Amino acid sequence: MDTPTPPTFWMPTGASTIAPGVDHTLDVINWICYFFFAVILALMVYFVVKYRHRKGERFRTDYPHHNTPLEIGWSILPTIIVIGIFVVGFRSYLDIYTAPKNAFDVKVTAQKWGWTFQYPNGAQSDDLYVPAGQPVRLVLRSSDVLHSLYIPDFRVKRDIVPGRYTYAWFQCDFPTGQPGKEPRNPNAARVEGALDEAQRHALFCTEYCGTGHSKMNRYVYVLDEASFGEWMQKQSRWIEDIPEDQLWFKAGPKLFARCSQCHSLDGTDGIGPSWKGIVERAKAYPFVGEGKKYGTWEDYVRTSILVPGDYVVPPYANAMPTFKGQLNDVAIDALIGYMQHLDQLDPKTGKLLPTLDPETAQPRAAGATK
Numbered sequence: 293m294d295t296p297t298p299p300t301f302w303m304p305t306g307a308s309t310i311a312p313g314v315d316h317t318l319d320v321i322n323w324i325c326y327f328f329f330a331v332i333l334a335l336m337v338y339f340v341v342k343y344r345h346r347k348g349e350r351f352r353t354d355y356p357h358h359n360t361p362l363e364i365g366w367s368i369l370p371t372i373i374v375i376g377i378f379v380v381g382f383r384s385y386l387d388i389y390t391a392p393k394n395a396f397d398v399k400v401t402a403q404k405w406g407w408t409f410q411y412p413n414g415a416q417s418d419d420l421y422v423p424a425g426q427p428v429r430l431v432l433r434s435s436d437v438l439h440s441l442y443i444p445d446f447r448v449k450r451d452i453v454p455g456r457y458t459y460a461w462f463q464c465d466f467p468t469g470q471p472g473k474e475p476r477n478p479n480a481a482r483v484e485g486a487l488d489e490a491q492r493h494a495l496f497c498t499e500y501c502g503t504g505h506s507k508m509n510r511y512v513y514v515l516d517e518a519s520f521g522e523w524m525q526k527q528s529r530w531i532e533d534i535p536e537d538q539l540w541f542k543a544g545p546k547l548f549a550r551c552s553q554c555h556s557l558d559g560t561d562g563i564g565p566s567w568k569g570i571v572e573r574a575k576a577y578p579f580v581g582e583g584k585k586y587g588t589w590e591d592y593v594r595t596s597i598l599v600p601g602d603y604v605v606p607p608y609a610n611a612m613p614t615f616k617g618q619l620n621d622v623a624i625d626a627l628i629g630y631m632q633h634l635d636q637l638d639p640k641t642g643k644l645l646p647t648l649d650p651e652t653a654q655p656r657a658a659g660a661t662k
């Protein structure tokens with residue numbers, strides 16, 4: 293395949309190696325359906341006219357009797373057709389289910405209501421980044437309920453069942469441009485019939501049996517091998533590159549994006565308690581203080597993040613996933629700093645107030661354009 297297959301009436305752009313096979317199967321089934329639809333409809337109209345009731349006639353023909361050749365014919369012919377569909381479908385099915393041995397593994401965690409993608413070198417991202425021209429295997433797990441990963445352009449869809457690993461794989465040979473680069477037109481593939489240079493692929497959750505699955509919309513970026521390696525390196529280091537005193541506002545908002553489905557900053561109740569007033573609240577817990585279970589409130593927050601079930605804040609459920617192995621000490625420090633500066637954050641977006649300088653987090657001078 294040299295180029296992605298352009299979108300058709302039924303299907304979006306086909307950008308993975310299995311897309312042609314899936315589309316072919318669909319085409320075969322569709323054409324069989326069109327054919328029989330036309331034949332059956334034509335015969336029906338013909339019979340309706342031919343055998344219509346006429347005045348003065350009680351029955352125009354006898355009751356129908358057996359017609360052995362006809363009955364054998366309409367049993368055998370469909371069986372052959374269905375076996376044909378099975379063969380075509382089974383070949384794609386085998387391709388889709390067996391990941392090649394040399395596949396690049398990405399760990400995917402689905403949770404209410406978002407995705408986390410983890411790469412072999414420890415890097416993590418909210419959107420999925422994959423190398424081009426190489427099979428990629430997604431190792432899927434859920435930290436709460438049933439989810440389902442769907443990448444229409446790759447013809448990949450797999451349920452994610454709590455307590456069980458499932459797998460999906462694909463190979464896309466077409467780099468979609470650099471990370472963070474917005475496509476000129478998000479529908480470019482549909483409009484121009486070919487992939488825009490920076491075209492990204494939509495990724496959805498299709499398990500619509502809860503309030504937030506429809507918000508689990510992300511993108512897939514396919515990078516050429518060199519850019520992908522570079523991206524992965526940078527991604528695993530991003531937080532280490534930030535000076536300590538700037539962590540709370542440079543790393544905090546990005547990290548908070550992983551907590552915001554359950555925690556608000558403005559006092560609104562969610563799946564978990566709002567972080568509004570969390571520092572005072574944590575300091576006042578009877579088990580926080582010198583000589584107590586947690587020496588400091590920071591200790592308590594740290595434990596809450598790594599071992600959420602250690603103390604379950606009433607009346608909330610023990611519903612928080614652990615971030616052990618996902619957030620390192622620097623990230624936890626950034627979050628603790630973030631909680632101490634809630635007054636300097638926009639409680640709606642979780643980002644730095646627009647009046648503060650995003651470089652230094654100092655109040656901006658009046659009229660400053662930065």
Ligand code: HEC
Binds near residue numbers: 548
């Ligand atoms: C799936 C929902 C969910 C996500 C995501 C989540 N939490 Fe929680 N969190 C909860 C719930 C529910 C509680 C209350 C029960 C408990 O203490 O475990 C809680 C409690 C807490 C507490 C204790 C709050 C208090 O008032 O004592 C802290 C601190 C906390 N979470 C931090 C975080 C951080 C940091 C993140 C993101 C890195 C995060 N949580 C992501 C659901 C979540």
Ligand SMILES: [Cu+2]
Binds near residue numbers: 402497505
């Ligand atoms: Cu979901």
